[in-house]
Amino acid sequence: MRQDPQAPLRRGAKAQSRGTAFQSRQGGSAGWNSLQRKPASAILRHLMCVVVCASTLMAQQIGQNSNPEGTPTATFKSTTQLVVEAVTVKDKKGNPIEGLGVKDFTVTENGAAQTISFCEHQELPITPGEAPPAAAPEDVKIFYRLGEMHIVPEAPGTLRYQNRRLLAMYFDMTAMSPTEQMRALTAAEKFIRTQMTPADLVAIMRYQGAGVDVLQDFTSDHTRLLSILETMVVGEGQGYGESTDDASTADTGAAFGQDDSEFNVFNTDRQLAALQTAAKMLGLLNEKKSLLYFASGITLNGIDNQAQLHATIDSAIRAGVSFWPIDARGLVAGAPLGDATVGSSGGAGMYSGASAMAVTANFKESQDTLYAIATDTGGKAFLDNNDLGKGIVQAQRAVTSYYLLGYYTSNTTLDGKFRRIKITLNGAVTGDLDYRQGYFAGKQFNKFTATDKERQLEDALLLEDPITELTVAMEIDYFQLNRAEYFVPIVVKIPGRELALAKRGGAEHTLIDFIGEIKDNYGMTVSNVRDKVNIKLSDETAQELAKRPVEYDTGFTLLPGKYTIKFLARDDETGRIGTYQTNFLIPNLNKEEQKIAISSVVLSSQRVDLKDALYNAVKSKDREETSNPLVVEGQKLIPSVTRVFSKSRDMYVYLQAYEQTAPAAQPLVAFVSFYQAQKKAFETPPIEITNGMNNRLKTMPLSFNIQLANLSPGEYQCQVTVLDPTGQKSAFWRAPVMLVP
Numbered sequence: 066m067r068q069d070p071q072a073p074l075r076r077g078a079k080a081q082s083r084g085t086a087f088q089s090r091q092g093g094s095a096g097w098n099s100l101q102r103k104p105a106s107a108i109l110r111h112l113m114c115v116v117v118c119a120s121t122l123m124a125q126q127i128g129q130n131s132n133p134e135g136t137p138t139a140t141f142k143s144t145t146q147l148v149v150e151a152v153t154v155k156d157k158k159g160n161p162i163e164g165l166g167v168k169d170f171t172v173t174e175n176g177a178a179q180t181i182s183f184c185e186h187q188e189l190p191i192t193p194g195e196a197p198p199a200a201a202p203e204d205v206k207i208f209y210r211l212g213e214m215h216i217v218p219e220a221p222g223t224l225r226y227q228n229r230r231l232l233a234m235y236f237d238m239t240a241m242s243p244t245e246q247m248r249a250l251t252a253a254e255k256f257i258r259t260q261m262t263p264a265d266l267v268a269i270m271r272y273q274g275a276g277v278d279v280l281q282d283f284t285s286d287h288t289r290l291l292s293i294l295e296t297m298v299v300g301e302g303q304g305y306g307e308s309t310d311d312a313s314t315a316d317t318g319a320a321f322g323q324d325d326s327e328f329n330v331f332n333t334d335r336q337l338a339a340l341q342t343a344a345k346m347l348g349l350l351n352e353k354k355s356l357l358y359f360a361s362g363i364t365l366n367g368i369d370n371q372a373q374l375h376a377t378i379d380s381a382i383r384a385g386v387s388f389w390p391i392d393a394r395g396l397v398a399g400a401p402l403g404d405a406t407v408g409s410s411g412g413a414g415m416y417s418g419a420s421a422m423a424v425t426a427n428f429k430e431s432q433d434t435l436y437a438i439a440t441d442t443g444g445k446a447f448l449d450n451n452d453l454g455k456g457i458v459q460a461q462r463a464v465t466s467y468y469l470l471g472y473y474t475s476n477t478t479l480d481g482k483f484r485r486i487k488i489t490l491n492g493a494v495t496g497d498l499d500y501r502q503g504y505f506a507g508k509q510f511n512k513f514t515a516t517d518k519e520r521q522l523e524d525a526l527l528l529e530d531p532i533t534e535l536t537v538a539m540e541i542d543y544f545q546l547n548r549a550e551y552f553v554p555i556v557v558k559i560p561g562r563e564l565a566l567a568k569r570g571g572a573e574h575t576l577i578d579f580i581g582e583i584k585d586n587y588g589m590t591v592s593n594v595r596d597k598v599n600i601k602l603s604d605e606t607a608q609e610l611a612k613r614p615v616e617y618d619t620g621f622t623l624l625p626g627k628y629t630i631k632f633l634a635r636d637d638e639t640g641r642i643g644t645y646q647t648n649f650l651i652p653n654l655n656k657e658e659q660k661i662a663i664s665s666v667v668l669s670s671q672r673v674d675l676k677d678a679l680y681n682a683v684k685s686k687d688r689e690e691t692s693n694p695l696v697v698e699g700q701k702l703i704p705s706v707t708r709v710f711s712k713s714r715d716m717y718v719y720l721q722a723y724e725q726t727a728p729a730a731q732p733l734v735a736f737v738s739f740y741q742a743q744k745k746a747f748e749t750p751p752i753e754i755t756n757g758m759n760n761r762l763k764t765m766p767l768s769f770n771i772q773l774a775n776l777s778p779g780e781y782q783c784q785v786t787v788l789d790p791t792g793q794k795s796a797f798w799r800a801p802v803m804l805v806p
Contacts, residue, residue, distance in 0.1 A: 161466035218349035245393035252453035348384025362431025385501040387444040390435035391456035481508030510640030535643025542665035561610035565638035576637030625653035661796035718769035
């Protein structure tokens with residue numbers, strides 16, 4: 066009996082996985098590090114199966130890493146790292162010094178002199194741009210939810226925001242009362258409407274106790290920024306306010322209990338740690354960044370918060386971020402024992418003046434922390450002023466001129482260690498310099514920690530340019546589940562020859578990391594997927610892997626609309642990454658009246674038994690069979706992403722037709738045709754479908770099993786025709802296919 070060369074590699078093969086899904090949610094933390102791993106209701110939980118199948122990759126791809134002729138190619142490697150530093154130079158009066166060049170600076174890295182490759186002067190105007198015409202109303206929208214975004218990093222050696230001023234508005238909702246939140250949001254809206262210049266790019270970040278949310282990456286879109294500010298809910302993040310335990314404490318008459326000093330210590334650490342996270346996010350960019358910190362003060366608890374305070378300031382300096390705190394309380398002129406929002410204090414302190422002194426001391430201490438983080442990072446605190454917009458303008462006007470210095474470091478060791486930078490002026494030029502004090506060097510993949518590996522995937526996912534170290538091909542289909550939702554199976558293929566095999570304990574295996582996200586037409590993330598697959602192979606199947614691609618599939622539940630998918634695959638042995646990104650459309654078949662509403666057409670040459678699949682993360686077999694239309698009676702149809710078929714195997718064609726507007730399911734007639742050079746080369750006998758699924762859509766499954774042995778090798782146009790004789794409607798689908806011997 067001849068062994069099928071295209072059968073899935075499953076004998077003696079096992080797979081292990083940590084199947085997890087990411088679901089974006091309002092109020093969640095931003096960034097992949099802080100996303101909660103949990104089953105996502107928007108994803109039909111991991112209808113995944115990794116199998117190895119045979120075909121030649123010819124579908125849409127991003128990147129081609131192997132020589133198609135199979136001839137050996139020479140490989141040259143060069144390890145260089147471009148370091149970019151933003152340097153502000155001011156004279157004794159605080160005015161920027163212009164006209165400097167490469168010869169006017171000296172740069173050392175860990176004491177070793179570096180050769181400056183370029184010096185570019187960034188001139189940023191402070192004159193506001195022209196206001197929109199009064200007759201044109203603002204198109205401000207209130208979003209149903211605020212999706213989580215990311216600060217998109219720059220590729221090494223690039224300057225995306227050249228000649229742009231980067232202002233990040235950071236709202237600490239846990240440190241402001243609802244009135245103060247309203248005041249801060251109003252000031253931000255005023256700045257965007259009347260004081261924002263053409264050189265300004267604004268990002269919006271929020272902390273409300275669960276983590277730092279990036280609500281908007283840097284943009285100059287006034288309407289987008291105003292829409293996000295209008296959508297933010299006043300009163301979010303409440304319940305984290307500190308309580309005092311001194312002479313100013315209100316006498317509530319409650320029984321004695323543990324004091325709140327421990328809560329205050331950890332609460333302050335959380336606020337500072339969130340600031341540190343925001344600074345690290347902004348550190349992905351080379352330009353100078355200003356973080357506008359809207360809060361109502363931070364009170365340190367003795368020396369208990371000093372470690373986190375120093376860590377936050379150090380991270381900001383290393384990231385090239387300056388803090389500009391804005392006290393949302395404004396000018397406070399309260400009563401000596403507090404206003405009506407707090408209870409009266411008790412004890413002798415209210416008669417001796419100790420309570421009044423404690424109120425004043427607590428207020429000043431909260432402002433001292435704002436002053437400290439501003440001064441130590443090159444910013445300035447804006448305190449005791451009711452016009453919070455002046456604080457934003459103050460940060461804006463502070464960055465009007467700086468230099469970008471670039472050099473290729475002489476230390477090419479990829480050890481991941483911190484390297485301290487020192488920049489000085491040469492000759493008679495004197496002035497005050499403000500710059501990033503150092504950076505962390507790159508690290509080889511085999512020395513990555515688990516955190517480093519996750520960070521690499523996150524950064525690769527956020528990059529605008531694709532990474533083409535691995536070849537990735539993808540097919541996206543859709544099937545209607547009900548009047549509103551569609552099941553979207555996604556199949557990814559990676560050539561097995563591009564994956565590295567490693568031996569552990571005598572067993573060969575390959576590790577593949579998958580990460581992806583789907584965004585809607587507004588740039589909001591609607592679904593995420595994260596998975597790690599460990600495919601163990603026998604000696605026989607390991608040799609065959611070099612000739613066959615690895616296939617991975619998953620499924621999502623989406624509404625009709627336009628979407629963008631970005632998917633990454635990484636070989637976990639070498640760190641090589643492949644990216645696939647494309648736009649796709651889920652049509653609203655409810656509105657189809659002139660033609661027969663049909664799903665995507667799936668072409669395949671394989672049916673796989675679920676229990677024999679290399680990887681299957683779905684725990685319940687019944688769940689997959691009911692939710693995935695490609696699974697019938699325990700057999701799963703594997704789409705051919707490349708649409709290359711062997712004559713020795715049959716072709717399977719599957720699609721669904723929907724008659725949801727008909728009072729009863731009407732019989733349909735369908736057939737498949739092959740055209741070559743505008744001539745019909747083959748056509749299947751028409752089949753009549755009379756039975757449909759018992760649902761409101763009146764779904765009619767159409768399935769074909771076509772023998773290709775009588776067709777000559779070559780390229781064909783495959784056409785599927787569906788006819789409704791009763792309703793006098795039709796539907797056509799056509800796509801190119803390739804037949805090989």
